[in-house]
Amino acid sequence: MIKIENLGFxxxxxxxxxxxxxxxxxxxxxxxxxxNGVGKTTLxxxxxxxxxxxxxxIDVDGHVPYKREPSFLSDLYYLSDEVPEVNMKATxxxxxxxxxxxxxxISKFHEIMGIFENDPEQKMNRMSFGQLKKxxxxxxxxxxxxxxxxxxxxxxxxxxxxxxFRKAVTRYTSEDSTLLISTHQVxxxxxxxxxxxxxxxxxxxxxxxxxxxxxxxxxxxxxxxKDSALYSEMIPGGSIQVYPNTSCEESKVNxxxxxxxxxxxxxxxxxxFSK
Amino acid sequence: MEFNSNKAIYLQICDAICEQILSGGLLPDARIxxxxxxxxxxxxxxxxxxxxxEKLTGEGIIYNKRGIGYFIASEAREIILEQxxxxxxxxxxxxxxxxxxxxxxxxxVLSGKIPE
Numbered sequence: 001m002i003k004i005e006n007l008g009f010x011x012x013x014x015x016x017x018x019x020x021x022x023x024x025x026x027x028x029x030x031x032x033x034x035x036n037g038v039g040k041t042t043l044x045x046x047x048x049x050x051x052x053x054x055x056x057x058i059d060v061d062g063h064v065p066y067k068r069e070p071s072f073l074s075d076l077y078y079l080s081d082e083v084p085e086v087n088m089k090a091t092x093x094x095x096x097x098x099x100x101x102x103x104x105x106i107s108k109f110h111e112i113m114g115i116f117e118n119d120p121e122q123k124m125n126r127m128s129f130g131q132l133k134k135x136x137x138x139x140x141x142x143x144x145x146x147x148x149x150x151x152x153x154x155x156x157x158x159x160x161x162x163x164x165f166r167k168a169v170t171r172y173t174s175e176d177s178t179l180l181i182s183t184h185q186v187x188x189x190x191x192x193x194x195x196x197x198x199x200x201x202x203x204x205x206x207x208x209x210x211x212x213x214x215x216x217x218x219x220x221x222x223x224x225x226k227d228s229a230l231y232s233e234m235i236p237g238g239s240i241q242v243y244p245n246t247s248c249e250e251s252k253v254n255x256x257x258x259x260x261x262x263x264x265x266x267x268x269x270x271x272x273f274s275k
Numbered sequence: 276m277e278f279n280s281n282k283a284i285y286l287q288i289c290d291a292i293c294e295q296i297l298s299g300g301l302l303p304d305a306r307i308x309x310x311x312x313x314x315x316x317x318x319x320x321x322x323x324x325x326x327x328x329e330k331l332t333g334e335g336i337i338y339n340k341r342g343i344g345y346f347i348a349s350e351a352r353e354i355i356l357e358q359x360x361x362x363x364x365x366x367x368x369x370x371x372x373x374x375x376x377x378x379x380x381x382x383x384v385l386s387g388k389i390p391e
Binding site: 021027028029134163166168171175191193194209210211214219220221222245250251252253 | 280281282283284285286287310312314316318319320321322323326386
């Protein structure tokens, strides 16, 4: 379990994260959403110990990330948004660097590369951005870590790779691992990320499972206008409206509409979910 | 799997499994895929698939053998048919009747349409 309490961070005078408190449970694939510049990447780098908190604390199953204990680091993988182009064949990279992760499996690396139709014999600095990204995603999953943090993993992936990514993430992570995936491409990851975390500069606006969201909010795709709608958006053939769920019927959660609803009604939504 | 309707994803997964049972694709005592395998196949979070399996277990459509997996119950077909009949009578038929009223269609036109 990852416990973040009253976390604060700033770059010089410029505060980025303030008073962030949340808990991440094991066995879940969290989606971390937030507008540009709210500090999603900063939060990920704090969780893996690349930066130190200014205030508050992070506790990862008893580890303080910034201490960077080898036992902790060998059970963690952070996939950054920008990945280095190495002058090495993908398979050699995996063999050499896999040693740093205790549970790394080279066979799994090749299997996932296969799913992505990526050639492990190719040199990484000769790959396209998407191919390079898929190589690192394959490596990240082959490390068999308990904590996997990914920053915009589907950026640069072509259309078939997005479905392959969803399959790989589901198939190749273990039941006790915690994944935290930051993304703007919510459509790429819809049905994969659950719970959803929505971050704001000063606050965690939402940290709830899909089950909880569909219990508390109703996503209506019909043409009937509702006055109680917190958010509505025109779509071909009608509209999406979001309103507090008063029946026990559960609808399909639309993450984009959810995001916009939460941003329009920060306090109200917090109130609905704190009950 | 393509998810279109407004129904929650876990309910759509339940529908898909029930559909397979009715069509004979899944027979009694057949083992269904693990939560993780099925999730990977359809690109859905394993916890969502878990919710579907839990719902179907609660309804007696599938059962769990600890440590082995989930299996189709012998009376699954009957349970699903019963559920769907109830749904037809309570939701679908009233909708059809409302629509007929709206369009001014007399019930007598139906008699010729119903096969023996």
